[in-house]
Amino acid sequence: MTPVATPFFFYLLAGIMVIGGILVITRKNAVHSALALIVTLLAQAAVYLMLYAPFVAGVQIILYAGGIMVLFLFVIMLVSIERTVKERQFNKQWLVGIAAALALGGLFIAVYTKGKGIFPTHEMSGGEAQNTQIVGNLLYGQYMFPFEIASLLLLVAIIGAVVMAKRRL
Amino acid sequence: MTDQNTSLSPLDLEAPEKPFLDANELVINMGPQHPATHGVLRVILRLDGEKVLGLECVIGYLHRGVEKIAEARTYTMFNPYVDRMDYVAAVSNGLGYCETVEKLLGVEAPPRAQYIRVILTELNRVASHQLWLGTHALDIGAITPLFYTFRDREEILKIFEKYCGARLTTHAFRIGGLQYEAYDGFENDVRKFVSFVAPKIDEYEELLTTNRIWLERTKGVGVISAKDAIALGVTGPVLRASGVKWDLRKAQPYANYKNFDFDIPTGQNGDTYDRYLVRMAEFRQSLRIIQQAVDGIPEGPIMAKVPKVMKPPVGEVYHSIEAPKGELGYFIVSDGSTQPYRIRVRPPSFVNLQALDVMCRGAMVADVIAVIGTLDIVLGEVDR
């Protein structure tokens, strides 16, 4: 299917992501922040779709929006909201924050202007239809080792969580 | 969620339980309006997530001052009031009250009255257990047994209705015997009921006894040891499920229970499942008693000689019967007038409810519901 109004959707989604991101750090209510983050993640998933990466988009929805953020909310809900709203926000380091953001932004711009060549500007071969297979082949072929390392890391995290929780059960 | 007079009393939990990882302790107010508290019981739960750290019962929402009312009524006038305490086992309440006053007066109901009393009381026990089973299963999430038990309980209520005109608050007995002779075909109706309900009890068991989820939900839940049960004064099926073979019908026979042959079913583990099995066995034992009573029912008068104006001699008496829920005792003090000087009711539900705290320690919210169900409390009796 031919894409329709690509720039419009890109800027729409990018706008949603930026607004969502700002809401995440400005809302006092932690649940609202988490919900804003979910909106950002969903918009990101839509951007993946526009990049002909439906598999990554699907995984983004299942894992981030549907899984991780639910667990986030799960924890946040247990914290008394009245208390957190009343408490003063402790991170008053605006200047450092802005400096860090500017530095990161500068880095991005620098990378983009200097190394434009490394970004593929053409459509990926195989495209949408073969996306899942491509991801699978890459993960289990070229990037087998990092993939396994990541799973090992997760295993360590799981064992750590079990050890922490088991102390009381 | 909790109002200002909800100060949680310090509970004597062996080790004070702390919520995990400094999570906030959740105080939940279960009831007085709640689908599973069987009326207006209010339980204040302190929770860590799903785990119960402690609980406190708040009762009295149905307090009507029955004991005070009794002091302004004559002995006969107070008789209908006792039906309103444990309203699902009204006949048992009436039996206990009438027997206590008879004891005070020194009269005894004639044999025919005794037999009819036993039949009606045991029918009422079956009805009470049926109501318990239905609501208990409903609390645990099985909705179908409720309708089965209510269908069959209807037959008992029909017999009551034919006998005395009332279905629930029957006022079936009078001091000294019965007011009504059994209607024509009473024995036939009772016999028909016994043969009708016996297979139905198998039907209930089929739905629940070996149901895996039912086993998981009831085995090892709300365990109370025989020692604790006695110390907490728990009686009835709850005590028997803990392995104490004690039933007032056998231990201190009243009415004419000594004429009948029946067993006392007991359990071993004192958990919710054993209490379930004990009550299921009690269904069958009650049917046995009814069968024997209806076969042996003698002819004769139904009313002993009692004065029109009852003036029991000065004195006090305590008498108790095995109600469906446990030991139901009446303590009556007479000052020689037509009105009782003091009537004290020893309600089984009230005392049994006290064990809720012990039985729910360290349990989950869902277990609290199961335990409230298995204690088989009636708030009308708890609060009186």
Add this chain to the structure above:
Amino acid sequence: MISRFIEYIQSYLTSDQTPGAAGNMFWAFVYIILIFTGLSVAVIAMNWLERKILAHMQVRLGPMRVGPHGLLQPIADAIKLLLKEDIMPAEADGFVFWMAPLIVVLAAFTVFIVVPFGPTHAVTDMNIGILFMLGVSSLSVLGIVMAGWASNSHYPLIGALRSSAQMVSYEVAMGLAVVSVILMTSLETGTGTLSMIGIVRAQQTQGTWFIFKFFPLGLIAFFIFAVSMVAETNRAPFDLPEAESELTAGFHTEYSGFRWSLFFLAEYSAMIAVSSIAVTLWLGGWLRPFPNLLSGSTWTLVFSLFPGITLLLLAAMCFYSTVRMPKHPYFRIQTIGLGGFGAVLALIGLILFIPQVSLRVGDIYWFSMKVAAFMYLYIWYRGTFPRYRFDQLMKVGWKILLPMGLGILILTATVAMRSEIWKAISEALHRS
């Protein structure tokens, strides 16, 4: 202009693709409308059926007053819910409270975009179809969590905690069962697929429903999915988030009127959605029973008669009940209504005997029948099972279904690759 438009509309009719794949927005829109209304009708019918079937399991009659045999009861209920006052607790978080039912409903309805009611009867065919369904349906947890939290009340909060933990845990087991099916799709063609239509096609080419593939592996995977999907939709015996006897009504305790009805709608359409996944993945989707064994034009004709016969049977039941209605003036309208309803059913049944119609509708019929069987199972569970306790639920999910799912996945992969493995081993032996 108009002729071009008509041509645009007609161009799809000869297509053998879904409207989404063919890029025909008009037909995609028509399909969305059809699925939306069909789903709403299905939920209404399901509501009536659940109450009736449950009632008959429990020796009672169920709704009998509104319309003949309570047929209009769901409509009366819907009107009541719409007219009811919409109450929002004063201390609730307004925006989140307002959003929650919308998210749940959106998630529940959106998944139907990829449900294949037939080879061409789907809005679109995504190549990540099953992933999309699982992903979007997992978003409904968000709505439930938001509802529970925004109510600012303890029972909904506990309900929300329960449901989020439950749905997240059972998604894992569910995913593993699904992956084993996706492995199966790659068997004969060499390339697997996540597309819903592709999965059914794979079953067609392999000549077996995946429930019977590598017996009993497919059956066990199906079993894992069938258990998880009940948990996933918060239905008995896993209905802890809305356990009435414990949490009054769980996460939607504070909801009333229209908002509550949205949760209700979402619950039932989620049930239909997960059943559709199960049907697509294991029970051959739209394929009629024994497409290979009983093939040939005679059998095709016999099976094409089924939709009409089913409706005629329903109509016959209506007529039988009409005759049995009490002969009393009070029941006259109801009797006429029941007869009329039967007549409508019979008419539809007769229309379905027209070969062209039955050819187009056959797929939808078989798919719906399979889903309906699942719906009956849901009701049956509710009538017979008590409710699990929370820790037991987690135990079933993590300690039984998850290891089973992993084992099935590994076994399926091993069995599927057995010739390659065998070849590798024999080569290694040969070399040494």
Add this chain to the structure above:
Amino acid sequence: MIASFKARYGSGIEALTHLGQNFIVVDQSLIPEILQILCHDEQFDYCVDVTAVHYPKREKQFDVIWVLYSFARNERIRVKTLIAENEAVATCSSIWPTANWLEREVFDMFGIKFDGHPDMKRILLPDGWKGHPLRKDYGILQQDNEWVQINLGIESGQ
């Protein structure tokens, strides 16, 4: 049993039988000890009931009554003591945990305090209620109008 009690405590204890039911009247000071012995040595391990009776004309206005039962002997006994208003009785909730609520009810209804009770407060009536209804001087129609007006917002509960 009774004989040994008599021998030990002399006039502080009196054994009676009425209508075939045994009861002992015990001096208030001996109550904790007697109950302790009854429970642990005489196997009256089940406290059936704790209650009271109000005799406004007497000098010692209240009878407090314990109904005890022994599973081993299949026997009931009532223990009774007389106390005056504002006097407190020693709690037996440490001997029989079941007495906890029963004593609270006696307190609620009669205003008799139990010394050493872990949680001596009203049980059936609301916390702020005035008066103790089962006393004879508390009329049958009487109620705490003030409480009703404040908490229920109605003129009277009658």
